[in-house]
Every structure is written in structure tokens, then in C-alpha cells.
Amino acid sequence: MTQRAPAEFTPPPECPVFEPSWEEFADPFAFINKIRPIAEKTGICKVRPPPVSAVRTI
Numbered sequence: 001m002t003q004r005a006p007a008e009f010t011p012p013p014e015c016p017v018f019e020p021s022w023e024e025f026a027d028p029f030a031f032i033n034k035i036r037p038i039a040e041k042t043g044i045c046k047v048r049p050p051p052v053s054a055v056r057t058i
Contacts, residue, residue, distance in 0.1 A: 017046045025050055 016038050024031050031047075039045035 013042045015042060015044050015046055017048060019048045020050060022050045 016035075018031075018035050020031050024034075035045065035047075
């Protein structure tokens with residue numbers, strides 16, 4: 001039985017990272033629909049919520 005040489009490793013594509021504003025983050029389903037075409041290309045994405053310091057006070 002002979003062993004085959006390992007195929008060359010092809011790294012996966014980078015995971016896209018999204019940093020929405022509080023306005024975009026207010027409606028998460030709309031935001032997900034907005035980024036869906038980009039995230040579907042890699043099968044994964046990362047969403048960083050807006051910083052707490054950016055929260056508007058009333």
C-alpha cells in the first residue's frame with residue numbers, strides 16, 4: 001500500500017467583520033439581511049456590537 005503525498009493546504013477565506021452603528025443595530029433582522037450577501041460567500045461572519053460609550057442618552 002502506498003501513501004499519497006498530502007495536498008497543498010489552501011487556507012479558508014477571511015471571516016468578514018461587521019461593526020454596525022447603533023442605528024443599524026436597532027433592527028438586527030434588517031442588518032442581517034443587509035450583510036447576508038457578503039456573509040454567505042464565506043459561510044460565517046462576525047458582528048461586533050457598537051461600543052457602550054456610543055449609546056445615546058435621552
